[in-house]
Amino acid sequence: MINFKIVGFLGVMYTLTSCGQGQSNKITDITKSDGIISPLHEVNIGKIVFIPNMEYQESDFLETFELSPSNDLNISAFLNNSLTNYLHQLAPDLTIEELHKKGNYQFSFLIDGELIYKENLNFGAGLPEQKNKQTILTIPLQNEHLGYKLWSSYMWDRFFYRNGGEAALKTGNHILKIEIRPYLESKEIIIGDLIAEGELKLKLGEPEKATEEQVAIQPIKPYKGWEISKEDYDRERIRALNRDIAEYKFKKITSIVVVKNGKLIVEEYFNGANRSTQHNTRSVGKSFASTVTGIAIGDGYLKSENQSLAEFYDLTQYKNYSAKKDSVTLKSLLTMSSGFDANDFTMDSPGNEEYMYPTDNWVKFALDLPMDKTKIIGKNWDYFTAGVVVLGDILDKSVPGGLEKYTHEKLFKPLGITNYTWQYTPQKVANTAGGLQMNSLDYAKYGQLYRNGGKWEGNQILPESWVKASMTKHFMEKDDKPSYGYLFWNQSFKVNNKTYETFFSSGNGGNKIFFFTDQPLVVVITATAYGEAYAHPQANQIMQDYILPAMLE
Structure with missing residues (x-):
């Protein structure tokens, strides 16, 4: 018996390799292979x-x-x-x-x-x-x-x-x-x-058919902070969505919550999740770093998003120092345009997040990176998780009691969010790279906060000017790059030849918090399709083909 075992490369869409017959004797080999081993x-x-x-x-x-x-x-x-x-x-x-x-x-x-x-x-x-x-x-x-x-x-x-x-x-x-x-x-x-x-x-074989219990719209019970909507909507469209989730057309969906006109109108759970489940929505948590930055500026603990890294760190103490690095602003971290030699979507990028996680200091990893000579700060977009970790570290050093306590007092407590779980950096700072877990109804509160212009129950929790800045397209969609705000994505859906624009938080697995600019809608989709190619496309299809048609008048 001969066993062969793969050597893995963790967490990416990239390439191992080997080869077989064909041209093997035409040209002298350039390297010594394993040969025929058995x-x-x-x-x-x-x-x-x-x-x-x-x-x-x-x-x-x-x-x-x-x-x-x-x-x-x-x-x-x-x-x-x-x-x-x-x-x-x-x-x-x-x-x-x-x-x-x-x-x-x-x-x-x-x-x-x-x-x-x-x-x-x-x-x-x-x-x-x-x-x-x-x-x-x-x-x-x-x-x-x-x-x-x-x-x-x-x-x-x-x-x-x-x-x-x-x-x-x-x-x-x-x-x-x-x-x-x-x-x-x-x-x-x-x-x-x-x-x-x-x-x-x-x-x-024939796919399993959904039962009536799986298809039925789930009843909504009272929940603090949410009034239950009595508005009508296309219930058959939501039943069809439930059927497609049960029959695995849409995979690994755990919850869908819809808020219309500030009231809870749809609340559905799947695949073992329920109202109390804390969902690991991965990079959805990045958006919360943007929110706390806005609150900290409003409170005067940060001067503005135009402050530079040089105001918070002696960058000469880090590797690959250049004067350009001094000029990196908080705004460029918020808009993924800081100019570091980093791109999470490219595995051979020095700043790819997969190289950060094994290190014992994520902030040092980021600040040690060289600047990309081809990028202009604030002008070139590349997804850069480590930059959001630096933003979290700056917040932790700047606000009273540190990032975790400040976020609880200034954001979660006013929203009535009490059950949540942070992940942490190696320095035990709340991790702004992602992984902040809470239940779907509380995620919906966060989305509604932005839909309300920063208000919750009449209280201005987040400056309205910051909401507007966050929902500004600092980068327009171009050359496969997305429209992007302050750690929020932007896209539009088309239904019946009409276009509906939304800003949203997005995380690996197909996790989304959508809030629409021209409709009174907030939609939360949670899922566990981590690393799956279909994760984000299926979330978009759910929105395009089911939720929007069901909710639009």
Whole structure:
């Protein structure tokens, strides 16, 4: 028995690698690969096998598989060479480092002989040693038991949920085929020979039908701070939404709360959640840092959002000092435009948040980063979680009693929010990067606070001028960059040829707090689809196709 175990790269959509047959003898290898490491490997060169576990033996190879969200599906590709050597055959003049920056695997997914999706994996993904040596590629496609997501699971999600896989795989029997090739992108994309392929017979049973209890609109009971609405709405539209959640069209949704004209009109819970559940909404918590900044400015503990980092830190004591770093403002941290060499959406960015979490001082991690010479402070947008941690640290040092106590006294207590849970930085400061947990009705209070212009029950908790600044498009949507305010996102939905604009907090998993600018609506959606490619698109579809049509007059 031979076991093969994957080496994981935690929490990202990027790339490990290895290779198989094809061009292996045409050009001398540029690096020493692992070679053919076993008899099982030798007899399966060029094949992709499907397996239920990451550790396996030959008897575990699958010929048929019942595809459902709860069943794990993984693959092993037995290759004749390493990825780096395959790429070398495509471009013999490039160095190993250049090959890693310009190429990777290409995966093709076919259903019943028809090409459904093809993906050239991100160049910067994966570990160089694996690219240089690995000749057996064992990766998860869907595997909820690993405890983390690997690039291959994100790729499967993109194939299945966003690029036609789910639509092609209807009830019945199908053949799934996967092909792997190397590719290189220089002046043009060069595709190498096929290096591994494999087929699997898939069985898809009839989806479970929702019960009437699952479809029924859930009754709303009294809750402090909320009056229950008596307005009419399209109840059948909400019943249809409940059905689609129960039948797993929308996945891992835990709650939906709708407030109209300041009153609670819809309150639905799913997948084991209830009214008291504290939801981990991840980066939704960033918006709260913006709120507390506005309160602190209103109270005089901060002068304005135009204050610079140099007023709070001796930046010469940190690595990569430059005068440009002194000029970073609170406003640029609030608008994700601080100019640091950082981008959470790019794994090879020095300031990516995944490199921050293992360190023992997140603020130092951020302030040690170099400035990006190509960026202008306040002009170039890139998502930068560590910058919001710095903002939280500044608040903690500036307000009486520290950030956690101040937030409780000035924000949560006036809103009547008593049950919540912070996460903390290594320095035990309330974590403004995200993870602030509370129940859905309390999240809705927070959204309504902004919809009310900073007022709650007649009291001005947050300066109205700050609400307006937060809901200003400091960055307009352009070149795949979003419209963005002060740690709030912005987008519009179109229903019946009319456009409805909303600002919103957003967190990994598809968590949202929406408040509309031209409708008296606040909507909370919570979910646990962490790292899933479908998480945010399905939240938008719920809003577009169900909630807005149900609530609009």
